[in-house]
Every structure is written in structure tokens, then in C-alpha cells.
Amino acid sequence: MNANPNHAELFKLPARERLALAEELWESVAAERQAEPVPESVLTILRERVARYEADPDDVVPWDEVKRKLRNG
Numbered sequence: 001m002n003a004n005p006n007h008a009e010l011f012k013l014p015a016r017e018r019l020a021l022a023e024e025l026w027e028s029v030a031a032e033r034q035a036e037p038v039p040e041s042v043l044t045i046l047r048e049r050v051a052r053y054e055a056d057p058d059d060v061v062p063w064d065e066v067k068r069k070l071r072n073g
Contacts, residue, residue, distance in 0.1 A: 010018065053060070 010021065013021070
């Protein structure tokens with residue numbers, strides 16, 4: 001399960017402590033990801049989508065309909 005011998009001691013921790021460590025690690029990764037700038041290509045797409053919506057806010061498909069279509073193929 002553990003390919004890194006440097007982490008062997010971590011796997012000996014009680015489950016509660018391993019879970020707390022995993023949560024701390026996840027939060028640290030999330031904080032770093034939030035600090036990263038959004039790529040310009042993504043911002044361009046988002047701006048285009050907002051502009052399309054603002055131009056015709058009634059041209060939307062309700063979420064329930066989208067889910068139904070996905071489930072029914």
C-alpha cells in the first residue's frame with residue numbers, strides 16, 4: 001500500500017490521527033490551489049458564457065431537465 005518508506009511511520013498512526021493529517025494536507029493543497037491565478041483561457045470562456053446569458057437570460061435549460069436528459073440518455 002505504501003510505496004514510500006519515509007511515510008511508513010504515518011501508516012502506524014491511529015486512524016483518527018491519520019484522518020486529521022489527511023484533512024490538514026487536503027486543506028493545505030486547497031489553500032495553494034486558491035492562490036493560483038485562473039488561466040486566461042478559462043477566464044475567456046467564463047466571460048463568453050456570462051455574456052451569452054446576459055444577452056438572453058431566458059435561453060437556459062433548467063437543471064432538473066438537464067439531469068432528466070442525462071439519466072434517460
